[in-house]
Amino acid sequence: MNAVLIAVIVMLVLSLLRINVVFSLTIGAIVGGLTAGLSITDTMASFTGGLGDGAAIALSYGMLGGFAIAISKTGIPELLVMTILKLVKRNGDTQKTGLAKALVFFVLLLMAIFSQNLIPIHIAFIPLLIPPILKILNLMNVDRRLIACILAFGLITPYMSLPFGFGLLYQEIVAKQVTAAGEAISTSDVYGPMLIPAIGMVVGLVIAFIVFRKPRYYKELETNEIEEVEVTIEKKNVIFTIFSLIAAVVVQIPTESMILGALAGVIILYITGALKWRQADELLTDGMRMMAFIGLVMIAASGFAAVVTDSGDVEKLVTASTSIMGDNKGLAVLIMLLIGLIVDMGIGSSFATIPIIAVIFVPIAQEFGLSPAAIITLIGTAGALGDAGSPASDSTLGPTAGLNVDGQHNHIRDTCIPTFFIFNIPLIVFGWIAIMFFS
Numbered sequence: 001m002n003a004v005l006i007a008v009i010v011m012l013v014l015s016l017l018r019i020n021v022v023f024s025l026t027i028g029a030i031v032g033g034l035t036a037g038l039s040i041t042d043t044m045a046s047f048t049g050g051l052g053d054g055a056a057i058a059l060s061y062g063m064l065g066g067f068a069i070a071i072s073k074t075g076i077p078e079l080l081v082m083t084i085l086k087l088v089k090r091n092g093d094t095q096k097t098g099l100a101k102a103l104v105f106f107v108l109l110l111m112a113i114f115s116q117n118l119i120p121i122h123i124a125f126i127p128l129l130i131p132p133i134l135k136i137l138n139l140m141n142v143d144r145r146l147i148a149c150i151l152a153f154g155l156i157t158p159y160m161s162l163p164f165g166f167g168l169l170y171q172e173i174v175a176k177q178v179t180a181a182g183e184a185i186s187t188s189d190v191y192g193p194m195l196i197p198a199i200g201m202v203v204g205l206v207i208a209f210i211v212f213r214k215p216r217y218y219k220e221l222e223t224n225e226i227e228e229v230e231v232t233i234e235k236k237n238v239i240f241t242i243f244s245l246i247a248a249v250v251v252q253i254p255t256e257s258m259i260l261g262a263l264a265g266v267i268i269l270y271i272t273g274a275l276k277w278r279q280a281d282e283l284l285t286d287g288m289r290m291m292a293f294i295g296l297v298m299i300a301a302s303g304f305a306a307v308v309t310d311s312g313d314v315e316k317l318v319t320a321s322t323s324i325m326g327d328n329k330g331l332a333v334l335i336m337l338l339i340g341l342i343v344d345m346g347i348g349s350s351f352a353t354i355p356i357i358a359v360i361f362v363p364i365a366q367e368f369g370l371s372p373a374a375i376i377t378l379i380g381t382a383g384a385l386g387d388a389g390s391p392a393s394d395s396t397l398g399p400t401a402g403l404n405v406d407g408q409h410n411h412i413r414d415t416c417i418p419t420f421f422i423f424n425i426p427l428i429v430f431g432w433i434a435i436m437f438f439s
Contacts, residue, residue: 007032050306112154130402200430340382348392389420
């Protein structure tokens with residue numbers, strides 16, 4: 001049995017059995033290492049050696065969490081929520097009208113997209129915006145699985161298809177790894193080919209609106225009660241907050257560091273007084289605590305990725321698959337996409353998946369005569385597959401963190417499973433079509 005398959009299956013089964021994701025990743029890594037023939041000592045050495053790769057990401061999320069909480073105290077999120085709530089409740093029963101729902105869906109989708117490109121704070125906005133908006137969702141009897149799909153779409157599609165923010169970072173990784181594997185390309189080459197797979201994500205979102213269109217009822221608990229009061233916002237704080245967001249983007253893009261970007265934003269809030277000194281330490285600590293679990297998952301996922309890589313079974317998995325491929329180019333492309341899905345499901349990070357699969361897939365793709373555009377699409381799509389649906393992905397952990405504050409949204413059943421089927425199937429279909437078209 002292939003160690004990669006075993007490790008991923010063990011991790012997924014344990015997660016489905018409601019075992020903590022961090023423990024599931026750790027146990028899956030140990031089982032995978034032992035299956036590959038590594039000793040328990042070597043397996044743990046590989047696992048712990050890989051943990052450091054996730055430390056920067058974890059610290060980034062912690063810093064962004066603190067930045068997000070600091071921004072929340074300016075009153076801007078509350079004003080947004082209250083404005084929507086008033087529109088929803090206007091003229092009696094309008095909370096069930098299509099216009100009110102469309103407004104909420106549009107705002108959440110826009111925020112998710114902006115968090116990847118325009119204001120790259122990633123998932124830090126979710127625990128900030130979603131908990132207070134649950135009241136509105138409950139009034140409209142919105143199925144939270146649909147919201148999970150909307151957020152996942154906004155978190156994944158922009159980095160796949162747009163050369164800004166996290167999208168630029170993702171496309172740089174694709175270009176660097178494909179070039180290192182023997183197919184010389186530039187970052188600017190990645191943008192065009194990845195637009196077709198992105199259409200698959202759009203199709204998935206449309207399917208989500210159809211599948212989860214029926215009302216779903218949730219208990220109204222104190223944790224998501226929203227007081228119907230006027231929110232007073234100081235104009236100078238709004239200006240300083242906008243300035244801090246711009247500064248965070250300006251610093252992050254050239255340095256490619258979310259840590260420096262968040263730090264710049266927080267410093268400006270400090271200096272301008274938009275963040276009160278006597279409240280700052282407590283607020284920033286709360287924000288970091290909010291993102292701590294996701295940080296731990298990403299650290300554990302890095303250890304898992306290290307064991308998977310050191311096992312050597314990723315290459316064996318591909319080699320075994322080539323015996324099935326024969327001379328069938330279409331089948332070969334499909335199998336490589338599925339392998340990318342399996343690897344990403346276990347690691348939980350598209351960015352970390354690219355280096356693992358590129359070194360193996362590029363030579364195989366060249367053997368089958370795939371063009372540079374087809375190879376780019378193959379690596380970019382295979383890397384993104386599994387981000388939606390993986391229990392260890394921040395694209396699923398983030399939505400769950402916001403939607404489950406009242407204990408009525410299960411991470412596996414209500415986020416991972418719906419997003420897995422809604423997005424990965426059309427992404428495979430459109431990715432395969434694009435690769436064959438470019439080949």
